[in-house]
Structure formats: structure tokens, C-alpha cells
Amino acid sequence: MKNRTWLALLLVLAIVVAACGGDGGESTTTEGEPSATTAPSDGPGTTGGESGTTMAPGESTGYTELDQALAGEFEGTTVEVWAQWLPESVEAANFTAALEPFFEATGIEVNFQPTPDYETALQVAVDGGNAPDLAQIAQPGKMHQYADAGSLVALDFFNAEKLEAEMVPAFFELGHYNDSLYGVYYKTDVKSIVWYPVQGFADNGYEVPTTWDELIALSDQIVADGNGNPWCISIESQEADGWVATDWMEDILLRTAPEEIYNQWISHEIPFNHPEVLEAADYMSDIWFTEDYAYGGSTYINATWIGETQDPMFAEGGPQCWMQKQAAWIGGFWGANRDFIAENPEAPSSEWPIVPGEDVDFFYFPTIEEDFGTPVLGAADMFVMFNDRPEVRALLEWLATPEAAQGWIEAGGFLSPLTTVPADWYTYPNDGLSEMVQNATTVGFDASDLMPAEVGAGTFWSGMIDWVAAEGENTEEVFQQIEDSWPG
């Protein structure tokens, strides 16, 4: 009897400890299906020749480890990559597909984990010593935090001269911190565009506005015609509620103030509620809070999820709202496209129920003050490195080549920060967008991403929400509160 009690006690304790021990060791890597990204279903050689890549073994790419990898030196190794693109999203599928040539050419398996609640998950993994080898980061500020904490590998091995020659200068610079290269930009977005229903515009004789005055005139015209409301706007986005509004602010500020003001606003050399910024807010409220301009008013703006903002544009019986300022990814969320893509993630956009470029097209968010030219507001994703192994270096180097972008460019929804990507790879709408980048007098990086997180992902977002809730009545108060919340 006594012995049995002993044994029982021991067993219970053992189970408890084993459970604890097991947790620490392996919990972070069990989710997801590691094989999903690497299934080499079509054997090597079947997709080799067609793409015209320069990845033939023996020919130097200019990157040391990548050359070694292409020579097969790291075959059979695995690299773990995390990114914020949600599991089963179009982005995750495209990235997975884009990685396939790397596996075929080098034999290095890339274990790509699309991760929900990404920023928290990454932070927890890094803090717990389980950081992935490579991780995508959208906010330069986050990269600075990880670099300050000593979590990141400085990319001293990288052929920086080659990268500088092949990348848009602004992105090369943004990858640096404290004079070291930490991030390699892979993907960019242009946000300065406005979508409109093509047939609806034609039926009503509406023309694409090219100046701010024309934009306002068109808005008035739509209201006067009794065609519903000119604008589809909403900002509800769960954890990141409010970012659509900050994008608007930034895009307008780039158009109403010199670039220096924009940069000083980001670095807080001028107060957050500088008169130039308040002026931009006034321009913004001319569209957001003018009566009958925004569909559903301020409640709709605050209560509607950003993926559904534009639903009234596709209402039966004609558009109820006519213009939406949003980056190109929104096409996947138009009305019937949402369900269609969920069922047919592989289908090209020309097969979608609502075809970008035919049913809905975009125009450049117009210039406001001529002096400031034609700026564009952009966002971008970089990859940073947490674990330094040769095969990890090779993958990072490969991600800086046009080949890494080709698959996704052809699938659509992708702009590369590389200048070496052939222009004829792009299809609609990215041909137009990359042209916009080239014509841009200024490329403004998303300001809220560059501000301290307390502001850029905190009070700036919540301030915009309060501003909308008060229908723009409390502009000075809101911007003063954001200014007061600036840390330090």
C-alpha cells in the first residue's frame, strides 16, 4: 500500500514536470503544416527553363552564400520564415509559391509559417529564444527595437554595393539602422490611389478627377445627382483599428506640406499638432465629414470592417458609394470576390466576379498644392534575420533578387523595391502603380509606422477614432492629445 502511494505520487509529479518541460521545448513550432510550403509535387526540372531566370548553377549571382547554395552546398537544410500574411490568405499563397524556385534550385527547405496576431507572436517567440530564422517586418520602428535589443543579426556579410545599385534608394536607406544594414526590403505597396466603378462613371458621365478641386466638384456632383454618397470610408480593423485614417492624413500632408515638414512630423522635430498638420486635417475633414459625402456617416466609418468598406459600391441597382481610397490589395475584398477567392484562391484576378481594371479601376489621389508635385504614400515589408546560418543568409540574399519576386509579381498584388525587375513582368494594376512610383516627386513612407509605437500604433489610431466619433468637431483637442502622448 505504502509503495503504491509513492508510485502514484511520483507518476503525478512526473507527468506535471514532463508537461512543463515539453511545453518550453517545442510549443512554438507545432502549429501549421510545415510540409505545405515545400511539397515538391512537381519534380525538379519541370519548371526549370521557362522563367528565364539567371539561377543556373555556376554563374555568380554576386552573393557569396547564394552561390554556394545554388551549387547545392546546403541541400537538405531548413530555414524557418515567419510573415504576417494570414494562413490561407492570397498573400500567404503567393509567397509560398514565390519561394518554390528557391527550393528547386538549392534543395533548401523553406518552412514558411503564416502567423495570425503576428506582431505579438513574433515578439513572444523572440523573447522566448525561439525566434524564426527570417521574419517579415512592416514597421521600421519594430526593426529598430529588435536591433536595440540585440536580437537581430547585422547583415555585414551582405553585398551592400550590389543591393544599393539594384534597389530604390529610399528602401535601401530604410533597411539601415545605426549605420548597419538589418533589413532587406522585399515588397512595397502604393497607397495613394482611389478606386471607382468604371461602368457607373461612364453611365453618369463622371470623369476621373486629376486635381483636388475636380475631386470635390465630382463629389458634389454625385450628391446633387441623388446617386447616393460619393465616398466609401471605414476604419474598423480589430487590433489595428484606425490605420486607414492615418493613411489619409499622411497622404494629404504629403500634398499640402513640403517633404521636410512630413519628415520632421515623423521625428517629432515639429509638434504633432503643427499648423501644417491641422491644415491637412481640414482637407481630410472636407471629405470625411462634409454632409452626405461619406456613406453611412461617422458611425459607418467607425463600425465597418475595412474589408467591407466598399460593399455599397456593388449594391444591386447601382453604386451607393463611388470612390474608395485604399491600396491595391482591396480588390480581393470587393463584394462577391471575397467568397469567390475563399473558394478559388488560385484563380487569376481576370476570373474574379469583379475584375480589377475592367469593372473597377483606380486613379491617382490627386495633387492638392502644385508646389509639392505628385507624391506617393507607400508601405513596405522587409525581412530581418534572427539566426545566422549559411542557408539563412542564402535565402535572404535570394529574396533580394528579381527571381524571388517573379512568382508573386505574376500572381499580382506585388511591387518590388528592386529597380532590376523587368517592367514587362508587371500586369494590371501594378504596371500603373510602379509607374506612379517612378513619376513620384516624393515617396513618403507610412508615417504612423515610423513614429514611436505609442503614437503610431496607439494614440494616432485611437485619436482618429475619437475624431470620427465627434464628426471632426474636436480637431484641435484630438491632435493636442496625440501631441501630449508623445513619449519622452
Next chain:
Amino acid sequence: MQAMTSEQMGPKIIRSLLVVVITFAALWFGLGFLSDPVAFQGMPPTVSKLIQAAIAIILGVAGIWALFYAGNSIIEALPARATDLLRPYLFVLPAIAVVGLYLIYPTVGTVVTSFTDVPEGEGFFYNYEQAFTSPEVILNLRNNLIWLIIAPAIAVVIGLIFAGMVDRIRLESLAKSFVFMPLAISFVGAAVIWKFVYAWKPEGQEQIGILNAIWVWIGGFLVDWGILAEVEPIAWLQAIPINTFALIAIMVWLQVGFAMVVLSAAIKGVPSELTEAARIDGASERQIFFRITIPSIKGSLLVVYTTIAIAVLKVFDIIFVTTGGNFDTSVVAVRMYQEMFRFRNFGQATTMAVILLVAVIPIMVVNIRNLRRQGIGA
């Protein structure tokens, strides 16, 4: 147990020390092997994970057994009186160590961080000064207070009413399980469900939220009868201050079942002699309920109330999922999460944690005292 001579003790101690050394060496190398990044390279991920898991389990089970065996053999080697004296500690110590490592150490660390993680040149109380002068934190505290006053009270009252009524119907267990069911749903799940209940669509569109669907439908009649001029759907989660109460309703929905079950059991425990005697004396049912039943279950009422109050103070999921803390609905726990994971502001985050901790302690004390009085606790 026989007394041992000193000659017998010597080799025994050496033997048990040897067991200890071997056990520690095995654990040391085993754990080192597990955390070695190179050891499992080249295997398919699934295989390497399975092998790692197998080793971890073997190491955990056998290691613990070996540790206890080693510890016990050392104690056995000691004189009999010492053995009896020390053996309980052998079993208690690991538990204390685990609690200390996973509960006390982080708590102390949190408190220390809240005082020391301050900008250079600032005093120990910087974070607390910041917190109690920030309008946002004041708002969060106010919301916590509203939750604390309203949620437990309503949950207990409704639970009590249910418990009292359900006691007299035939389908008691069926009725109870319906009220009890929400308790099985996670806070996040409940928040998602209620986000749909509260969903808002602009006027003229189909209302997918049941609350607005009902409101617009009833409102239609009110307009027809001339009682209301027009009816608009209500943005339950965006409209201040309705939204905070809408969120509290979720918490009440979740906790009523718990209150009902505990109170129902307590009511059944009230001796029928008492109620019958009262009835014979001519007391009405209402008098019996308020004068006899409630005083008899006072202890259970207090336990239920304090338990729900603690859950309410810690509320996070419901608010985070539905409004993300916007529209004046944020509470201290949501702020703590934001400071910690979004702003990486450890000083402020730990300060929020300490504020919550301090707020929970008095309720815990009341709860534990009450349990002791009832003889449930130690």
C-alpha cells in the same frame, strides 16, 4: 526501522550521493542535447519534433523519478529521526519551487520593474505618476470601477432569482443547464458571438445583428403608431456610453450560470425545518425568501460575488475582441496588453499589472476569510 551503525551509514551515503551525481549528469546532458540546434538538423521537421518530444517525456518521467529516488535514498541514509523529519519536505519542496519560479518570482519581478524601468534621471514613482495623471488611465480605472460595481451585482441577483425559481419547477436540471451553458464558452468565444449580436449596418441595409434586427422591426411599428418619428439602428459597440454596458452584459451572461449553480446548491442546503416553521408561523413566501433563505446562504452569496468580482477586474478578452479598447471602453488589463506588446513599454505595462494586483488583493482576502469561516479552506 532499525537503528543503523555508523559503519553501515558511510557506504550508503556514498551510494546515494553517486545516484544524485549520475541523475544530475544525465539530466544536464539530456537537456543540453534537447536544446542543441545542430543535433536534429537534417531530419524532416516532423520526425525531429517527435524525437524531441519522446526524449523530453522520457527525461521528464525518468528524471523526476530518479531525482526523488536519489533524494529519498539520501534521507534514508540519515538517522531514523532525521528521516521522518525531512521526508515531508522532500515532497513539498518541488511544489514550492514550481510555485516560486512561476508565480512568486514573476510577481516580484513585475513589482520591481514597475519601479525601476523608468527614464534616466526619474524617480522610482515615475511610472505611477504617469499612470495616475494620464487621462487615459483614469478613464480605464473608471471603466474598471463601473464593471466592478455593476457586473457582479447583476450576475448575482439574476443568478439568485434563477436559483430561487428553478428550485420549484419540474424540469429543473434542463432549465439549469441552459443557464449554465454559457459558462462553458471561452471569453473570446463569447465576445465573438456577441459582436455579431451587436452588429450594426447602416439604415436601409439588412441588419445582420439580432439586436438591431429586433430594434428596427419593433421600431417600425412604433413609427407606424406615431410613437417615434424615425428609427435608426444603434451602434451598440460604438455609441458611448451604451457600449460599456453592452459589454458588461456579455460578462453577466457568462457568469450567471456559475452564480445560479452555487446559489441553487446553497438554497437546497437550507434546512426545511426552518422554512416550514416559518410557514406555520404565517410567513409569506417572500418573507421566507428574504428573512430565512438569504441570511442562510449569505456565505455562498459572498463567495459567488467575490469570485465574479475577481473575474471582472481581470476582464480583457471581451473588450479586446469587440472594441479593442476604443470608444472609451478600455480597462486596465487592455491597457497593460497594449503597453506591453504594442508599445513595448515595460514600465507602464508592469505598473498596470501592479494596479490590478493591488485591486484584487482585498477581494481575495474577503473571499479567503469567508471560506475559512465556513470551514472550507484550511
